[in-house]
Amino acid sequence: MTEERKSLTERSWDLRLAVQRRIAEAAEGGYEDPGMKLFGVGISTINTRLGQLERATRSIVHNLQPRMLFDPLRRERAVNQRWWARGLEGHVIASGVNNAQHMALLAVCHPDAWVGEVELSGLAIDERLALFPGPLSVQGQPTAWLCSHPDLVAELCGLWTEIKREAMPIHDVPGLVRLTERQLTTVSLLSQGHKDATIARLQGVSPRTVTSDVGRILDALGVGTRWEAGIVLGRVSMPA
Known part of the structure; x- marks a missing residue:
């Protein structure tokens, strides 16, 4: 592992801890922090509300996802088609290790994705808002939090830029079996x-x-x- 990669790993962990700390503070404070708001609870609710973020995006997205799931219902198609039609910039960078076995499926669902060494999950829109995963709810459901703290948003965008320098387009991954x-x-x-x-x-x-x-x-x-x-x-x- 190079010194640069170690630095990115450390930065990813530092940002993750900083986000977790801000989420905990927001929850303990009665959800009054305007810079960290609960976005959704449960996968279905979170995915449904992602369309709202897409519509609110004006120019660019920085998206890092260590692990991506395949949606048998193909609900990503409508969002992606609107994205491409609007000419928005940016794309997801996914982990090559965590998604190796179903990479061929993701390549069809997200043909503009890149693959790199991703250790943090986060999505920033227009370098002003970021969506981060939070702790599980009391019922054991995943949560997502919308963040507008400038330091956290800027660090996520900076990590995305650095990780992309060593990433590759998903269709260039060696050994990828192309599906229609x-x-x-x-x-x-x-x-x-x-x-x-x-x-x-x-x-x-x-x-x-x-x-x-x-x-x-x-x-x-x-x-x-x-x-x-x-x-x-x-x-x-x-x-x-």
Whole structure:
């Protein structure tokens, strides 16, 4: 590990601790801190509200995600399409280690993503607001917090810029098995329990094509059987 990378690791941990401290202070103070507000509780609520952040974005996003989940319902498509249509700058940088087994799925869902050594989760919009994960709720649900403290937002954007210098576009990852949109739709339908005949009918292709696509999907996931693929998808998929 180079000295520069050690520095980025230390900065990531320092920022994570600083964010956790501000969240704890906000919670203890009755959520009165205007610079750290509870954004959402539970994956479904948080994902739904992400659309509000996208609409509020004027120019650029800095997004770091150590671990990304595959959404069988493909709810990311609408947000991404609006993003590209508006010509907004920036993209997600994901960890290559934590997402290695389902990288091929993410490459279709997020074709503009980059892959690097990411150890902190955070999303900044227009260098003025940042979304950070918080502690689990009393019910065990994930939480997200919206931060406007300039020092925390600036450090997140700075880390993103430094990490990108050593990152690469997701489609340049060595050994990546490229999947098509149709094949990713097959993954989604399989995840929802549909049989090959139903998948063929829904996609307007032959059962033989579905069988061929499934073989390609198994290669992409690095497994040899559908059962193994199901185990992997269960581990890397977002809850409905």
